[in-house]
Amino acid sequence: MSALSELYERIVADFPILQRQVHGRPLVYLDSAASSLTPRPVVAALVDFYEQHRANVHRGLHQLSAEATDLFEGSRDRIARFLHAPRREQIVFTRGCTSAINLVAQAWARPRLGPGDVVVLSELEHHANLVSWQIVCRQTGAKLRYLPLTAEGHWDLTELARVIRDDVKVVAVAHISNVLGGLNPVEAVVAQAHRVGAVCLVDAAQSVGHLPVDVQALGADFVCFSSHKMCGPTGLGVLYGKLERLEAMEPLEGGGDMIVHVDWEESTWNQVPYKFEAGTPPIAEAIGLRAACDYLDELGLATIREHTQALTEAAVLALEELPGVKVMGPKQGRVGPVAFTVEGVHPHDVATILDGEGVAVRAGHHCAQPLHARLGIPATARASFYLTNRASDVDRLVAAVTTVQKVFGHVR
Amino acid sequence: MFADLYQAIILEHYRNPSNVGLVEDGLQARNSHPSCGDKVLLSLRLDGQRISEAKFLGEGCSISQASLSMMTEAVTGQTVDEVKAVYQAFRRMLYGEEPNEELLGDMVALHGVSKFPARVPCATLGWETLALLLQLDDGSVGDDPSDQPCG
Structure with missing residues (x-):
């Protein structure tokens, strides 16, 4: 054993x-594929934040706010390290994996898709990585195409070049299916996507925290996952993106924290990743996820x-x-x-x-x-x-x- | 704990359901619970105010299918007003009230479902569909006990 x-x-x-x-x-x-259980060190990190450092981040000049900011931003560093991401700015906090996929669909894909363009998914996708793209296709006139499965439930890689060809602008696939459980050969799909100039998103909700994931080795433009499926708190997801992709994206939500300067008519955006994090972020949850990363790495x-x-x-x-x-x-x-x-x-x-x-x-x-x-x-x-x-x-x-x-x- | 839920009579109706099929040229309604995949096509013939035939084509769990089988047996030969009284008794039972055995007959076997909130929609799928077809809802029993996401 x-x-x-x-x-x-x-x-x-x-x-x-x-x-x-x-x-x-x-x-x-x-039922861990739906939501994993929470270990004591994660609960302890939440309790410690709420009992000792509870304040909002970024804006305050007082001591508690500085402590909360350090803990919160320290979580971003920790998660970047957990994923082997080159830079902390590549980690965007979202409400969940679903929210992260929707952010890419709306902020990256929507302005860049039109009739004649194709979004490729595989036949084993979770609704989060399927309906989000149906919505953006309806908005832009782009079409969906599916990478088929073999009888055993693997991706049919012999179909790869036929499915992912020049008209494809986005490829979005799961690292592990939440039904079939197989570890998918995403590297081959990422390589084919890049060969035709498409960007590739990997839905890693079932893989991050379950096996070593190195986002640089995967090579995908975007990788997203949820905290609550890897021993972390609920209500938090993470979007990792290549810096040039994130920088090229407009924000999806407006509000506090995502701006540099606000005028009556116009505003200027904050830098990546803050331009995607309007409003008070999930502070305690991010701190809890940091503890989960520590826990998982220790095991x-x-x-x-x-x-x-x-x-x-x-x-x-x-x-x-x-x-x-x-x-x-x-x-x-x-x-x-x-x-x-x-x-x-x-x-x-x-x-x-x-x-x-x-x-x-x-x-x-x-x-x-x-x-x-x-x-x-x-x-x-x-x-x-x-x-x-x-x-x-x-x-x-x-x-x-x-x-x-x-x-x-x-x-x- | 599931002895309350899976009574022999329910399993018997699940294995050998009554009134499976389609009433040609009858009233028809389709219904489904998308999150669990339970589906039904209910059809019946009304002679004046009396149901002379009721059939269903369904797909789903033992509770939903047994409930449909028992319901179609119970309502055949009844008037719309009589059916309405049974429907209300059925809903009260699923709210946890003591069942009215006189009105409900075999369907009292579904009383145990009231202890399993996630399974209440399974038991009410058929009745919901019948209520749509015959416009039985008059708001007198309060919210539908199955008004919660299933699955």
């Missing part, structure tokens, strides 16, 4: 929620990935051994999500019975309705793994799915 398994006692101590009982059973939390991102991948692949194998259970997506190279169906039982019924066994999973289309249509099923149940899980959680999941089959009388 992985190095992280040996640290399970520590993990339990850091995540008190893991000692909770749900419906009289010890909790098995298998080691390579270790976390190895641990998560081992559990994910073990779950795929164990579920597929059950009669009538089908797992979506690839068998190997999976990190986190495992979407599955149980023959004769609707995913909502699966999730309700699992909940009764203390096993928290999600059911539905997981904000990937077109992908489910492509797979030919309306919905799936999804278990997702992270550093807060251990090998016995796979056993509890499998036992609970067996209970589902007993309740519905499908055990043969």
Whole structure:
């Protein structure tokens, strides 16, 4: 077993929620792909800010405001380092990953797209990286084109040159699908996008904090993710952008903090990243995310990935051994999500019975309705793994799915 | 805990639903809960004020499909006014009130759903659709218990 398994006692101590009982059973939390649990050091950072340094940032001349500013801007430095970004100015704080994608769609793409232009997505995208582009296409007359999937649920890279060609201005793809769980070869897509002069956005909501991500190595123009899927607080997302791209973008929202000078008729914008951060930013959340980066780095991102991948692949194998259970997506190279169906039982019924066994999973289309249509099923149940899980959680999941089959009388 | 929810009669209706199909030339309404993918096409024939036939084509979880099966059984042969009384009794039951067994019959098996707020919309999908079709809502039972996002 992985190095992280040996640290399970520590993990339990850091995540008190893991000692909770749900419906009289010890909790098995298998919904980290929706939102991860929060370790004590992150909660402590939030409490410390609220109890000792609580003030607004940037504007105040008083001591607390200076402390809050130092903590907040220090978080930007820390996140830049976490992503191996060359400069702190490349880190823009947003309300979430969705908000970061919409910022790129509206502030970068919208003024630059027109009829005849194409935005490329892949068939496995989350609605956040799909509807945002549908909106900008409707606004500009640009069209969407999709990179198709193979039968195993991988991107069909033989189609890459046909899909990403000269009419493509933007390519936006997920690093890891929140349904299929496979780690996508984004480097190949970024390279093809750049070959035809398109910019490339990587939706890294399921990968940052789950495995080592080096934005320079990825080479993408934009990378976005959410704090709450990597042990950080809710209400915060991050947009990393190449400096020349960010500098070429107009702000999307006007307000305080994003300006240098305001006149009756005209204003001048502040520098990157502040021109994108109108109003009071998510201060406590950014400070909490800094603590999450420290926590994840201390455990080691390579270790976390190895641990998560081992559990994910073990779950795929164990579920597929059950009669009538089908797992979506690839068998190997999976990190986190495992979407599955149980023959004769609707995913909502699966999730309700699992909940009764203390096993928290999600059911539905997981904000990937077109992908489910492509797979030919309306919905799936999804278990997702992270550093807060251990090998016995796979056993509890499998036992609970067996209970589902007993309740519905499908055990043969 | 799910013994309350998954009573044998519900699972029986889920496995072998009654009144699956389409009433040709009848009144029809489609409805769905987009976030969970539950869908229904409800069709019925009205002879004057009396429902002479009710059928459905549906896709979804055991609760939504069993509820549709039981509902179409219950309303066949009833007048619109009688159906309205059952509809109101059904909604009150899902608000957690003690069910009126005389009006609801087998549908009392769905009483347990009231303890699972996330699943209430599943149970009311069919009734919502029937209410649209027959304009049963007069506001007398308050907000729809399923007026919350599902899924």
